[in-house]
Amino acid sequence: ILNVEQSPQSLHVQEGDSTNFTCSFPSSNFYALHWYRWETAKSPEALFVMTLNGDEKKKGRISATLNTKEGYSYLYIKGSQPEDSATYLCAYTSGTYKYIFGTGTRLKVLA
Amino acid sequence: EAQVTQNPRYLITVTGKKLTVTCSQNMNHEYMSWYRQDPGLGLRQIYYSMNVEVTDKGDVPEGYKVSRKEKRNFPLILESPSPNQTSLYFCASSGRMDNEQFFGPGTRLTVL
Secondary structure, eight states: OOOOEEEOSEEEEETTOOEEEEEEOOSTTOOEEEEEEEOTTSOOEEEEEEOSTTOEEEETTEEEEEETTTTEEEEEESSOOGGGOEEEEEEEEOSSSOEEEOOOEEEEEEO | OOOEEEEOSEEEEOTTOOEEEEEEESSOOSEEEEEEEOTTSOOEEEEEEEETTEEEEOSOOTTOEEOOSSSSBOOEEESSOOGGGOEEEEEEEESSTTSOOEEOOOEEEEEO
């Protein structure tokens, strides 16, 4: 059974802190790894889609790296702001159009 | 505006009463998918469609049906809903697997 694990499950950080979380996924048959940001009462919004080993993506203060050989991706947030508070989801696909999502990391940024 | 729409947004129904949740996208995407979200569990894929008339099961297809007669629409059908199908449902679409998925606003379904 394919499994995607995210850690930590939740964390609280102070405004201005930098933080990072992990997504672990099967290293075999890898096709793409997606990161989504999901705010309460809204729907998930895509942050990054990563396909190549060693990929690094950046959007503003948020960046992500990908290691397909060992099956993990890191999401970094630099200088966290209260508006960064959300659940961050990752999803793995092996190329069959099946997506397997992790349970997410719930981030709370305290002002 | 590029978007995925779902209807209804909220629905309370009773066991056994057939229902359909509609999903429509205006981005000419080939790929569409249905997910359910339950507390403590990640988004779980119910069914997906790679193109018109091409659908396949996700991880939790039991109790659901789908159809893809037109590119823009991908309805989710519950022939005989049961309380364990009470959940938050999302429809999503994308152009390709290495493209981002666009999610609809969600449908909160309660089956009594």
